[in-house]
Amino acid sequence: MDSERPIWRRPTTLDEAIAARVELGDAALVVAGGTWVTLLIQQGLARPAVILSLDRIPGFDGIAVSPEGELSLGALCRLTDVARNPAIRADWSALADVYGIVANERIRNQGTVGGNVCEADYASDPPAALLALDARALVRGPSGERAIPMRDFFRGHYETAIAPDELLTAIVVPPMSIGARAHYLKFTARSSEDRPCAGIFAVVEPAAEDRVLKRVRIAIGAVSATPILFEAVNIELNDGRLADLAGEGATSIDPIADLRGSAAYRRALVRALVPRAIRAALADGAA
Ligand SMILES: Cc1cc2nc3c(=O)[nH]c(=O)nc-3n(C[C@H](O)[C@H](O)[C@H](O)COP(=O)(O)OP(=O)(O)OC[C@H]3O[C@@H](n4cnc5c(N)ncnc54)[C@H](O)[C@@H]3O)c2cc1C
Numbered sequence: 365m366d367s368e369r370p371i372w373r374r375p376t377t378l379d380e381a382i383a384a385r386v387e388l389g390d391a392a393l394v395v396a397g398g399t400w401v402t403l404l405i406q407q408g409l410a411r412p413a414v415i416l417s418l419d420r421i422p423g424f425d426g427i428a429v430s431p432e433g434e435l436s437l438g439a440l441c442r443l444t445d446v447a448r449n450p451a452i453r454a455d456w457s458a459l460a461d462v463y464g465i466v467a468n469e470r471i472r473n474q475g476t477v478g479g480n481v482c483e484a485d486y487a488s489d490p491p492a493a494l495l496a497l498d499a500r501a502l503v504r505g506p507s508g509e510r511a512i513p514m515r516d517f518f519r520g521h522y523e524t525a526i527a528p529d530e531l532l533t534a535i536v537v538p539p540m541s542i543g544a545r546a547h548y549l550k551f552t553a554r555s556s557e558d559r560p561c562a563g564i565f566a567v568v569e570p571a572a573e574d575r576v577l578k579r580v581r582i583a584i585g586a587v588s589a590t591p592i593l594f595e596a597v598n599i600e601l602n603d604g605r606l607a608d609l610a611g612e613g614a615t616s617i618d619p620i621a622d623l624r625g626s627a628a629y630r631r632a633l634v635r636a637l638v639p640r641a642i643r644a645a646l647a648d649g650a651a
Contacts, residue, residue: 368411371414372414374420375416378423381421382529385530390528391412392412393405393412394416394482395419396418396439399471400483423438425441425442426438427441432539433538436536439531441476442476443466443473443476444472444473446460455540456546459493481518482532486587487559487622488560489563491591492584493548493583494514495565496567497540497567500536501514503526503532505527511536540567544569545569546568547645548564548565549564549637561630563585564584565582565641568646580609581595582609584613588617589618606638606643609642610634610636617631
């Protein structure tokens with residue numbers, strides 16, 4: 365019935381959008397690219413009175429590198445924009461690779477960087493990468509801007525640290541350490557376009573001497589309610605040590621069972637994929 369159709373609000377400034385958040389509270393559902401929200405509404409899982417669309421707010425779809433070397437991804441930039449951006453391909457190539465294998469081209473052309481992290485679906489790719497790269501989310505509300513480190517951003521299934529009157533404006537990724545290398549391994553259990561059954565993002569920092577890693581930072585995504593980060597220092601690069609590290613990762617997660625795989629399967633995946641992700645990062649070269 366027409367009377368049940370949501371009203372669209374399309375603010376043209378961020379302040380106006382935040383004011384609408386304050387005014388409408390839970391009655392309004394924020395929409396960026398709409399790839400996820402549309403499904404929620406179509407399936408009757410959300411019946412918002414108001415749709416608060418961000419699509420007319422200029423200035424939040426840019427990608428920039430600051431003089432300090434930090435990468436800023438505007439909340440409204442499309443997943444495709446990240447995957448194809450020359451600066452990201454040059455200095456954060458593993459991150460560009462992650463955005464380039466989310467879903468399929470149609471979703472990547474429509475879905476936004478902000479929408480991907482704000483939906484907080486555990487079976488997503490970018491969250492693990494952003495966690496391993498020590499990124500932070502910039503959010504703005506009626507009392508100003510604050511930064512939320514990615515390790516504090518995801519609270520659980522479909523739950524983030526963003527307050528009901530706030531909006532995500534950007535994600536900031538620090539520069540990679542000199543000599544650091546990274547790689548993302550996505551494992552899909554059904555089709556290549558599927559959401560991940562497990563995703564491992566590895567950042568490694570080789571030491572001066574051969575066969576030693578100064579530091580390893582691994583984020584494990586899509587296996588538990590939120591992505592999990594673990595780190596190790598002074599790792600000898602041999603099969604036994606990498607298997608031990610993978611074992612630590614596998615025991616540190618509380619795996620989910622779903623259509624893509626059982627909890628035991630996911631633990632086994634983590635054991636198998638962590639060493640592969642580390643070796644692939646080393647083979648990939650810088651960034
Ligand atoms: C068929 C399909 C396959 C997919 N496969 C994958 C996959 O393989 N890997 C993967 O990582 N993801 C996958 N996804 C998820 C996809 O990446 C997201 O749907 C998309 O990135 C969401 O972006 P959006 O702009 O469309 O968000 P929307 O649908 O507009 O919004 C998503 C959520 O974020 C909130 N939101 C959006 N922007 C903001 C903001 N700036 N501030 C506060 N809240 C905000 C909305 O209120 C909503 O709750 C898939 C989705 C579909 C439909």
